[in-house]
Amino acid sequence: MIVQQLLNGLVIGSVYALTAMGATLVYGILRILDLANAGAYAIGAYAGLFLYLSTGNILLSFAGAIALTGFFGFVVQRYLYIPVLDRPPIVPLIASIGLFIFIQDLLRLVAGPRIREFQASLPFGAIKTETLTINPTWILIIVLTAALLAFLWYLLAYTKIGLAWRATAQDLEIAKAMGVNINQVVAYNFLLGYAFAATAGIMVGMLYNSVFPTMGDVPAYKMLALIVLGGLGNPVGTVAAAVMIGLIETLIAGYIGFFLPRDAIAFVALIIILLIKPEGLMSRKA
Amino acid sequence: MYEVVVGINIGIFILLALSLNIITGYAGQPSLGHAAFFGIGAYTAAIMTAKLGYNFWLTLPCSAVTAGLIGALLGLVSLRVRNDFLAITTIGINFVTVAIFQYTPYFGASFGLGVERPQLFGQEMGNMHFLVLIVALIVLLCLFCRRIEKSWLGLALGGIRNNEEAAASIGINVNMFKIIAFTIGTALAGLTGAIYAHHMTFIYSSDFAFVTSISILSMIVIGGMGTIRGTVTGAIILGIIPELFRFMSDYRMLLYGGLLVLMMRFQPEGLLGDNSFLWRQFKGLYSRYRLRQGLESGKGGAASDG
Numbered sequence: 001m002i003v004q005q006l007l008n009g010l011v012i013g014s015v016y017a018l019t020a021m022g023a024t025l026v027y028g029i030l031r032i033l034d035l036a037n038a039g040a041y042a043i044g045a046y047a048g049l050f051l052y053l054s055t056g057n058i059l060l061s062f063a064g065a066i067a068l069t070g071f072f073g074f075v076v077q078r079y080l081y082i083p084v085l086d087r088p089p090i091v092p093l094i095a096s097i098g099l100f101i102f103i104q105d106l107l108r109l110v111a112g113p114r115i116r117e118f119q120a121s122l123p124f125g126a127i128k129t130e131t132l133t134i135n136p137t138w139i140l141i142i143v144l145t146a147a148l149l150a151f152l153w154y155l156l157a158y159t160k161i162g163l164a165w166r167a168t169a170q171d172l173e174i175a176k177a178m179g180v181n182i183n184q185v186v187a188y189n190f191l192l193g194y195a196f197a198a199t200a201g202i203m204v205g206m207l208y209n210s211v212f213p214t215m216g217d218v219p220a221y222k223m224l225a226l227i228v229l230g231g232l233g234n235p236v237g238t239v240a241a242a243v244m245i246g247l248i249e250t251l252i253a254g255y256i257g258f259f260l261p262r263d264a265i266a267f268v269a270l271i272i273i274l275l276i277k278p279e280g281l282m283s284r285k286a
Numbered sequence: 287m288y289e290v291v292v293g294i295n296i297g298i299f300i301l302l303a304l305s306l307n308i309i310t311g312y313a314g315q316p317s318l319g320h321a322a323f324f325g326i327g328a329y330t331a332a333i334m335t336a337k338l339g340y341n342f343w344l345t346l347p348c349s350a351v352t353a354g355l356i357g358a359l360l361g362l363v364s365l366r367v368r369n370d371f372l373a374i375t376t377i378g379i380n381f382v383t384v385a386i387f388q389y390t391p392y393f394g395a396s397f398g399l400g401v402e403r404p405q406l407f408g409q410e411m412g413n414m415h416f417l418v419l420i421v422a423l424i425v426l427l428c429l430f431c432r433r434i435e436k437s438w439l440g441l442a443l444g445g446i447r448n449n450e451e452a453a454a455s456i457g458i459n460v461n462m463f464k465i466i467a468f469t470i471g472t473a474l475a476g477l478t479g480a481i482y483a484h485h486m487t488f489i490y491s492s493d494f495a496f497v498t499s500i501s502i503l504s505m506i507v508i509g510g511m512g513t514i515r516g517t518v519t520g521a522i523i524l525g526i527i528p529e530l531f532r533f534m535s536d537y538r539m540l541l542y543g544g545l546l547v548l549m550m551r552f553q554p555e556g557l558l559g560d561n562s563f564l565w566r567q568f569k570g571l572y573s574r575y576r577l578r579q580g581l582e583s584g585k586g587g588a589a590s591d592g
Contacts, residue, residue: 032371080551088314089369091554094507095499098546105540126392223380224374264385267378274367274375 004132006247011138013246014145017160017239018200019219022073022193025239028169028229029189031089032081035096038220039103044069044198045215046111058120059177063201066195073194074200077186089250093229100220108213112231115212118205141203148196149239156235161188203252211231245269290413296525297420300480303505303521304427304475304514309514310503312440313467314447315364316373317382317534320502323353323472325494327479329387332399332489342404342411345480353476361468365461368450380496398490416485423481424518427474443467447512493589497539504542508549510559519558549582553567 023037044065070231080099084091122136156162164185169177178184200219205211226245230237249265306581327349334340334348360379387393397497403410434440442463445453454460474544483489501524509520528538555562 033374080547084550084554087554090310090373091550093316093370094503095547095550098504098543098550100543101500102543102547103540105537105543109536109540139320147382221374221377222375228371228374264382267381269425271375271378271382274371275363 005250007059007134007138008254009247009250010243011207011246014141015200015204016219016226016246017242018145018148018196018203020223020230020238020242021149021235022195022197023223024235025189025193027163028186028235029165029172030081030085030092032085032092033119033224034077034081034193035093035220035224036099036103037193038216038223039100040069040194040197041204041219042107042213042216043072043103043201044126044194045118045201045211046107046168047198048202049205049211051104052118052120056123061120062199062202064178065198069198070195073190074187076194082186083182085166087192090148093127096176100216104213104216111213113213118202118211119209120206137203139207142148144199144203148199151169152192152196152235155192161185165189189216206242211253222243222266225266227276228270229273288389288415289355290417292526293417294413294420294485295416296522297424298478298485299502299504299505299525300401300424300518300521301420301427301478301481301507302475302502304424304431305478307471307506307511307514307517308431308434308474309471311444311506311517312351312434312447314443315452315464315467316470317360317376318373318496318499319360319376319378319383319496319504320471321496321498321533322376323357323475324378324479324482324502325354325387325489325491327355327476328483328489328494329374329393329399329479330476330478332401333393335404336401342480342484343447345428345484345515346477347569349480350473350477353479357472357476358465358469360472361465362561363374364464376499377496380499384491384495386495387494393491395458396491397462399483401487403482403487411484413485413532421478428514428518432581435514439463439466456538470474492583500592501542504546506556508545508556510556510562510565511560513556516556516558523557 019038019041020282023041026032026034026091037055040238047065047068048061052058052062055061080095081092084095122140124136124139126136127134127139154162155163161184164175164180165188167178167180168182168185172182201215204215204219222245226238226241229241229245230239245266252265302320302324307318309315309317309320330349330352331342335342339573353417360376363375367375367405388396405411406415434443442453442458445458446460446463450460463485479494486493488524492590505520505524506517507520509518510516524542527541531537549556553562555565558565
């Protein structure tokens with residue numbers, strides 16, 4: 001039972017990590033809180049669902065949704081965020097909120113407000129032992145998240161574009177002066193971040209067997225909480241914070257019980273932690 | 287009386303926008319949870335009249351004080367977290383507040399709270415009475431804001447908005463003025479909440495959700511943050527759009543979202559903000575008009591032809 005709960009928490013934590021990663025990367029270099037990333041999550045889920053319904057191939061639906069959402073991310077940074085970079089931070093924040101609302105309503109108008117089922121058959125079965133069952137969606141989530149995060153880690157740590165990203169995250173102006181192509185770094189960043197969000201969206205759609213226009217709501221605000229808990233734009237910290245919140249939520253909701261709904265737990269934790277340690281739990285600057 | 291009801295709704299939005307303008311416009315502190323204080327005021331008032339049997343008029347100051355006290359706490363928070371993170375904290379406060387209203391049986395949980403229309407001179411207050419009350423409050427609040435703008439408080443808040451460190455270095459007590467701004471702004475939202483509860487006669491936790499906060503913020507952003515004219519114009523525009531375009535009420539949030547993005551991208555000062563395109567044109571026209579008048583009176587009307 002406890003193993004099952006822990007596994008459940010791990011699955012949810014993985015999804016959070018993947019959702020928050022895009023926004024963490026964006027915050028890391030541009031210092032913009034990109035709420036629209038959660039819009040990409042919903043777009044990805046819808047794109048994945050429709051591609052799956054029309055082709056019946058889960059691999060194709062993942063690839064198509066990732067490509068579409070990644071392209072969307074590219075457009076967003078080029079025509080919305082880059083032009084307002086030198087404005088006060090509230091300007092891009094409000095723009096991203098506006099974009100998020102716009103995306104949600106557009107999805108509602110195009111795809112309808114009702115909850116759609118996402119029943120995908122995966123090419124592998126569940127793992128069953130005497131005491132616990134790991135259903136295929138869980139396996140997919142854990143494996144795919146681990147693979148994507150490993151890929152990201154490799155990219156950031158060992159490639160040239162990763163070096164450029166780290167330089168930009170340290171100091172955008174100096175990186176620019178040293179000849180780093182900032183626009184390219186930002187473009188890659190959004191491509192990757194939105195692709196991650198899309199992947200998370202499809203997997204959550206499959207996990208809860210539901211895709212609906214406002215599905216990005218809770219991830220949006222939780223994502224912000226995770227960025228803060230993870231130390232403001234620190235990818236490793238965000239993963240740790242995501243898994244931690246996933247486990248804490250599951251355990252509190254499963255064993256202790258809390259008078260507020262599950263989704264409020266993260267916010268209560270967020271407010272308390274911000275008050276005690278405003279620079280985040282795992283910040284690089286102590 | 288459809289127009290009166292629309293007028294009341296817009297009036298409530300104007301009050302809320304003006305109160306948020308004190309926090310976000312004057313003091314430059316982002317707040318994305320203003321609806322929480324609107325809700326705190328509304329619930330305070332509803333509980334006072336419906337459950338404890340107090341008079342409606344007494345709920346107005348009490349709601350303002352309750353919301354203001356909690357707002358002062360938020361002011362304390364704003365001393366520790368800044369900019370983006372203050373914005374996130376206020377989102378969190380909005381969510382937690384709504385969750386408390388929605389899950390606590392005393393607050394009516396998901397059934398909401400019912401309130402009776404208050405009495406005035408032995409007669410039930412009608413919509414017209416509410417409209418008069420709200421318009422009077424708007425006028426008072428505009429005068430009050432005008433007074434803030436011209437006062438030491440307004441100057442200090444402007445200093446904090448422009449550069450907190452610089453303001454502190456010339457001896458402005460940044461902490462105190464931030465808390466003052468939060469207290470005044472949230473207290474006014476609470477007062478508006480008391481009126482809202484008694485006008486609607488029924489309140490649900492979802493009335494005060496994050497979407498409402500965004501609507502209020504959109505009003506001041508689109509109108510022109512930091513100015514009374516912009517704030518009022520923004521509230522009227524966003525309040526009246528859904529009424530004028532009833533046939534496209536389905537697209538309301540789409541329109542809000544799109545407007546926010548476009549405004550931020552092309553005109554972050556808002557429609558009538560201090561450095562906006564429209565306001566510059568208007569000021570240009572006005573100064574040309576003044577110049578021309580000066581010329582006319584100076585040369586005895588000789589320069590008027592041509």
